[in-house]
Amino acid sequence: MSPEPLCTKIPACSLCGEPAVIHQRHAGHFLCGTHLIADLEHRVSETVASRQQIVPGDCVAVALSGGKDSTALLFLLHRLFKSHSDIRLVAVTVDEGIDGYREATVRSAEDLVRRLGVTHITVSFGELFGDSLDTILKGRKTQACSICGILRKKALVVGAERAGATKLATGHNLDDEAQSVLMNVLRGDLVRLVRNSGADSGGRFIPRIKPLMYVQEKEIATYLMVQGIWEDLPECPYAIHALRREVRSMLSGIEYRHPGTMLRLMENKKILETGFSGKTGEEPVGYCRECGNPCSGETCQICQIRHSLLR
């Protein structure tokens, strides 16, 4: 290590003494680029293994928006599994049709799959629902994230089915997951709060997995930065309408002042899941009477949106 003037000293990596790139407050140490990469890849492979998210024989559809989380997810899974001949990765990109936003991220997604040599499937809202998100949302922008979320979920499943996937992996990180717990509390949505997201779907859905669920957003961004694949991309123009945006800023402030808060929220959610298992009176999963797709209730959310669009 070359001596630095005292007044510009960078904290040293807790593992090797090299200049650190990140202060992992929740773990109470500093890591250099090399050790951050090792730490993240180790933690993600632990999550994948302990929850049996990916097993030999799996074809994993990786939801790749081209944004930071999905880029890190595909990059990381590729590094973990490229030498496993019995595990296949296919990238699935949904083009919602968001003017001035999606173009850059779709291009970033294409660059990445080309670089990694991963098969790439793109599904567009236009192809699936007849219109771009921009058109669908005319006059209802405040509902953007809930409508888009439902439609995008559907589009991802279509893409995963086309890929012949046995698992659908998304880039949700610890911040996203902790925000969702808090949002369900704020909305008073007890059913969602205690629902076991990893529950067996009885073979009706392609199981969804979240390998980054215990990795903080900042760790992901830093991981991309030290690998030289960070891209400063625009934020979705509809995000300003979302409750999530407020929760995100509040929660990240609390996490900064009280490190470990997000992880504790996730632990509490797990306790709730176990305690309320089978006690929420949630309707059993059935099939939509209009399109026949699996859903809870009489008509699925897609058909409900389709109706509200016709109104």
Place this chain on the structure above:
Amino acid sequence: MTLSIKKPPRKVVLRRMNLILPDRSIRVIDPAPATVEAILQKEGINPLEVMVVRDGLLIPEDTLVSGDDEIRIIRISHGG
């Protein structure tokens, strides 16, 4: 150029620290040694929501910076 001859020698130039904010605007701040964390706090920025680069190198917010450092703040925007 003749003009440059009249410039004072570099060592007496007042030191200044350039802070490049996420919107790419540049702010000249107090060059006295301070942690990046303290600088971010003054700007109302949560260190968990940004990455900080000094002269092209990623640094933790606990790093002490001063003088002629150029500090770039990169916002980590939400979106997967």
